[in-house]
Amino acid sequence: MKKVKVLVVDDSAFMRKLIHDFLTESSRIEVIDTARNGEDAIKKIKQLKPDVVTMDIEMPILNGLEALKIIMKEHPVPIVMLSSTTYEGAENTIQAIQYGATDFIAKPSGAISLDLYKIKEEIIEKVLSASQANIKQLAKSPSNVKSTTISADNYSKIEPKEATLKTYVTSSNWNTTKKIVCIGTSTGGPRALQNVVTKLPSNLQAPVLVVQHMPPGFTKSLANRLNSFSEVEVKEAEDGEIVKNGTVYIAPGGFHLKVKHVGTSLAIHLDQSPARSGHRPSVDVMFESVSVIKDYLKIAVVMTGMGSDGSQGLIELKKHGAVKAIAESKETSIVFGMPKAAISTNLVDEVQNVERIAESILKYV
Template identity: 60%
Template structure:
């Protein structure tokens, strides 16, 4: 098996050396070069033709975001961004996701992270996953978002029209119960969430609970970015939030998102209990908690991501009460791991391209 050829881009010589050493220790990776800024990176990508690029977000001369846009247009290559948790760093990271970056890894302690060993395993996993990604799909997704960042805000009558027979049968599935929408995603998730949440009307008759695998420090920026694009209100979930219709609550990085009953209402409960499937927040934890909302019918969505998080939680949902489940198709998933695992449970009601998931959700109302 050929080794995955990696180019490392960072303005810090120390970080270039450290990342090179970490990745160079892996038997399935060959570090073929380094670059000190985006301009240098572009030249070396053309010359060396790496399989994957790791790239710092904040650099002089040409930063990671500018370089990424050029890379995806001139010589499309899967890129894993390395980002600090500063506001500028997190904002630029999500801009990079929209511009076609495969995924990102958070530097544990800023631009010069002496404790970079903490993310060694994650970096290796994401580089290997990026090497298997369809770069043209990444580029296509970036172009679609770039062309129509707010095109999802208004819904035409044609889009909302569902054949009467289908609409009637789908309405009856919930037995008249109130509904809650629950979404789980990982690698490729920010783009998928943007596509789905911007497709939901502001007056949707359900709350939305979301787990996006993400480290602490990034989910607040993700929620703010999505809130600026959506008709619904999107926020990072906080302990004790009253769960209300028309609001999407995103699990904060480092916390499991659960629900609990308080008098006649359901509220958000966050905790730092043990990791599940290597994640906190975990989709399984969310789905299992929401399964306790007996008076609600559940619409579960599992989208792009590595691993199988969400599949066990889906089984619990289907064992209790009324539920429908949607999985993202292989055709639009950046990584088909989580949707594939969910489909393999034989509990998925429909498989949809990401652009059609919002419509599928609305079809259940």
């Protein structure tokens, strides 16, 4: 089996050694070199052509963010960023993903994390996952300004790229019943969400629930960033709040996102019940919670991500009431695992490139 060649970039010699030793414990990984800062990293990427780079954000001479922009422009390669869990660290991490980083790892205790061993398996797993990333899609630079929202005239003419399930819902039902949109995503998700959420109009006649696999401390920064680009309101979900049309609720890291009836309204319910397949928040848990909500038509979306989270929840959704399911295409997914698993259930109604997912959502809403 061909090993994944990794370049480790960190200004701390201790951290370089620690990450090097962790990665070499995997028989599938070879650490080909280390670099002390962003400038050093750019030179070595040109020379060594690694399959994956791990890179600290906070470094002297040329920091991780500046180096990342240059690397993705000149020598695109999957990059896993290492970040602190401070507010500034979270903001920088979300920015790094927008610049093209494949994924990130939160250091347990600051720049020099003596307890990095706690996330050893996560480091190995994310490096191996990054080696499978769609580098052409990563190298595309998303705009830092709000995307053009879609008008009714535009989305009414859209035809699905691929349909795998007949509809049993009349158009009149879709037009008169309350709707809810639920989106699940993981690796590459922040960029995909920017592509979708920023195209939704402020008068969207449905609430939107989002599960993005992220640890605590990062989802609020993601919500704030998306909110600054969007016509819809985007916020980190709060336990007990009543959901409103035209608002996007992002599950906080470390909490499952569920919904429940409160009178004639729906309310957010957050809990820390056991992780599902290693994830909390979990897309499956959100989909299952939405599946038992009565008197709503549901639009379920599964986008880029490693693994299969969302596929079992989609099965539950389809068992209960009217559901339209959309999966992101292989062509635009950073990692095609989650959409592929959803498609394999044969319950997906449309497979769309990420640029057209908002159009598909609006067609049903």
